[in-house]
Amino acid sequence: MTKTVFLGAVAAAAAVLLSTGAQAAEGDTLRAVKQRGELICGVNPGLVGFAAPDANGNWSGFDISLCRAIAAAVVGDANKVRFVPTTGQTRFTALSSGEVDVLTRNSTASFQRDTELALDFPAVNYYDGQGFMVRKDLGVTSAKELDGATICIQTGTTTELNLADWFRANNIAYQPVNIDSNAEGEQQYLAGACDAYTTDASGLAATRAAFADPENHIILPEIISKEPLAPAVRHGDNNWGDIVRQTLFALIAAEEYGVTSANLEELSKSSTNPEVQRLLGATDNLGGMMGLDAEWAKRAIAAGGNYGEVFAATIGEQTPIGLARGLNALWTQGGLMYATPFR
Template sequence: MRRWRGGAGRAAVLAAALAAATGACHRPAEPEAPETREPSARAPAALPEIRESPTLAAIRQRGRLNCGVHEGLVGFAYTDNRGAWRGFDVDFCRATAAAIFGDPDAVRFVPLTTEQRFEALQAGRVDVLWRNTSWTMARDTGGELSFAGINYYDGQGFMVRRSLNLSSAAELSGARVCVQAGSTTELNAEDYFRRRGIEYRPIVVATEGEARQAYAREECDAFTADISALAAARTTLPNPQQHVILPDVISKEPLGPVVRSGDDRWAAVIRWTLNALILGEELGVTRSNVSDLAKTSPDPRVRRLLGVEGDFGPSINLSRTWARDAVAAGGNYGEIFNRNLGKQSSLDLERGLNAQWTAQPRGLIYGLPVR
């Protein structure tokens, strides 16, 4: 009777047969496939492919940034007696152009009214709004706008003639109040007086400029707007010392840059340009020392910010020196503030909430870390 061999015997027979077959064939050996191994835990992970922003690509092809600004607000955006654009928001436009092109003058300023600003952005007439615009829930969740940060913490107030001897906006019962139509300012004023049961007469005009002019012509008893705008308006009046901004702050107005929704890579360029200027102040990087610090600073935070270490600029499709170029354009956040709004300006505004988080007293300005 034939017996089946055990497992070990079968294995030996199969091995012998395989060896015989191999020996009988004299074909050249096939090149072995390269050995594949699981990546080592120490092996650097491959960088994800960086998607280019369609907006940034269009800007580069055009050769300039189109920046939407206020049509004329002292301290923020205005033209000087030579026709050159000046102001807080204007300097952020130039810093953005410098971050992209290395040239702060590669920018076209597009003056826009409150009613025009969002339509111009959505239609592509401008690439970004650096134009005192409040970040609100309705604007943020409407699906058409993306806020890229906050560059100024403001609040709404009231300006009146000193001769009225008022100490609070609560004393404006029956007063005529000039306010801009279609703005959060109009809504805030309505809320303020309604909450307190105060009757008032809103004098609603189309633009902030018209509201200033109506107040100057004494067509209203008070003018309400963001406090920074009131300070700017006061400098334009024939006798600024005859007007006072009341101490009441009736709203929170976080102002910041706005881009179109749907291009998150472009929003990142704006967000990190703003943060670079804020971090510049925090780390002591100024317009005058930025080049030297790029060569000599041992601080890893400064070295990352200025492109000496890391590929942070290329991660958003910019050069390694993007932040260095942005600061060199007009200084860090504090330099921009002081020159346009603070002690070095006609507005002479205190830093207040717009002081650095490390200042004494502390403010709300806080730069996100570059690392």
Template sequence: MRYTAFLATVAASALTAGVALAAEGDTLAQVKQRGVLNCGVNTGLVGFAAPDANGNWSGFDIAVCKAVAAAVLGDPSKVKYVPTTGQTRFTALTSGEVDLLARNSTWTFQRDTDLKMDFAGVNYYDGQGFMVRKDLGVSSATELDGATICIQTGTSTELNLADWFKANNMTYQPVNIDSNAEGEQQYMAGACDAYTTDASGLAATRAAFADPDNHVILPEIISKEPLAPATRHGDNNWTDIVRWTLYALISAEEYGVTSANLDELSRSSTNPDVQRMLGATDDYGAMLGLDKEWAKRAIAASGNYGEIFAANIGEQTPIGLPRGLNALWTQGGLMYAMPFR
């Protein structure tokens, strides 16, 4: 029994040391040693990050986890998905419980500086909105004076709501919730007149209702919500890996590189940026501590940015989101990747 207890103590110490190593700034080494990427995701938001009945995760944010795992470990399936709430997500990242936070989290001044996080790049430009039942007879958020509103605590959404109501000389009664699932539950039970969160989250939530047509997303967008994958501050190389994996997905769409023609273009493309990105020329992977085909594997995992968007949250899905601001810069949107040069 003493020997068993000793082994348990050693194992616990090793786990603690592993978390400490990740927190101290060599996440790449820790992920490679572990052989699995610990990816912090939403507790469940259809289209973005949600498990099916068998525990298999899918969604827009899940594709980021898979792309990073493919780039670093050579296999998009080598991911442990760690569900996090609005209140637990940043602690999970800073403590080393997760290597990457790939969930709907807004890049803000305080999170970047005070919470010591690095945001790798915006993967979805969003804004906060409101959803109400159609029979409430409300067509504008300006009609919500005195309303009860379901809101997730520990989020920028909570602060935006207070600011917007104050600016418009209106009052509201908050109904605090911890997760989107709880928000949906409370809203459907009639505990609040309106539910507020990112507009994309409202669309995803409404799509899961049995009667989506009976719920209205109001036209007002009251904030800027640039959603971005986050890493721990101080581990520059790991942040570079996540950033350039995201840029590879966006660049691939811009250059016409898809999951279907990836192998062909890696051999035949005459575009110097594509050649460098896919490892056909030069060795950009070595600058990150990876091999030459890291970006090729990242794109192969779920496709380019456009493919990921269309498959998970696009207009042909139940979520039904248009590209809007999330179109490429060449098509009137804000999606712009730094050059592979």
């Protein structure tokens, strides 16, 4: 594990060394992806519901669906995708060195990542917050009762910093156990090597869903941070950032206007809503403004359905992960999901 991470970092450094230019100049990523005929997405190596391969090696999940939607919009086929699993430590290096085109890996958008790390987070696809999971028989009902507890934490994440801040602000002590991946954290937590496991609340729910006895573990009510999870692209190639943002907006707008994977074909012919007509390419050529064709959004929606359909199929209340829409409901239903107008 360690070695892989280390070698990965060295390899990434070498890649920075050896790649002569073409990093993030305007329009380069789109041209490279079209030429390759394949989109390369950096994804979580295994977080059920968000990104996980099944027994046959087919990836599925919330982040995977966004990646496939982008591929459908750009390359024209939702299956022309290659997934590169990245750990919390290697993900941004993989992106900035050009190893992946876009990072759809439940990554928190933050000031330092936006500026100093030279990344762009085009739009948030999941509003999350950091929580704690403990065993039920521990008798803990609030994170403030965790004084002196041992807590498993993934290194290289924003949660690591939130944890230190929150415990100091509340003047309680804790003992961190640094782990490298969600799988390792799961193992350490189940073995009792830590009292609590902390990461984004969605990640906790997804991790718990994979347990043999999910009913014996609870997620504490405290949410100690804002974790806006967003796809990430490199600074500099604004057109590529636009494509990622507008693809996500297309999925959100589709839900808002009632466009689903089922009625997509029908609506693209018969819809009288001018916004839907523009979105699906029946009138105007919005795709052309960013180097794509008119039906880019139609293909993106066809790939896995609109935002609501993707949510319901991967992490929604009907799935083992069972997350409610909450903040991630449409703005019309009291949530934060809001797409800018398609015109």
